Amino acid sequence: xxxxxxxxxxxxxxxxxxxxxxxxxxxxxxxxxxxxxxxxxxxxxxxxxxxxxxxxxxxxxxxxxxxxxxxxxxxxxxxxxxxxxxxxxxxxxxxxxxxxxx
Numbered sequence: 001x002x003x004x005x006x007x008x009x010x011x012x013x014x015x016x017x018x019x020x021x022x023x024x025x026x027x028x029x030x031x032x033x034x035x036x037x038x039x040x041x042x043x044x045x046x047x048x049x050x051x052x053x054x055x056x057x058x059x060x061x062x063x064x065x066x067x068x069x070x071x072x073x074x075x076x077x078x079x080x081x082x083x084x085x086x087x088x089x090x091x092x093x094x095x096x097x098x099x100x101x102x
Contacts, residue, residue: 002072004036004069005035005036005069005070007032007033008031008064010065011028011029012058014027014055026055027052028052030057030088031048032048032051035067051084053088065093067090068088071088072084
């Protein structure tokens with residue numbers, strides 16, 4: 001399975017108690033866009049995506065925005081086989097230049 005290159009835009013972590021179970025829910029949501037330029041019939045441009053990771057992953061994220069290798073693995077959910085990102089490995093920094101106002 002090929003890993004893909006993405007631009008990680010940012011990440012946020014969360015921790016809260018589930019009201020029904022009382023269990024603490026923790027995680028880190030990584031927001032990214034793919035560098036693969038393929039789009040669907042009803043898409044134009046780059047649509048941001050996100051992946052939930054372990055809570056501690058928040059401290060592992062380096063420079064953002066940045067180019068990362070998204071490490072993938074097969075993921076079985078019920079009867080569906082899919083692909084899940086299991087790690088983001090930093091490659092290069094990225095900057096977004098804004099137009100200069102005159």
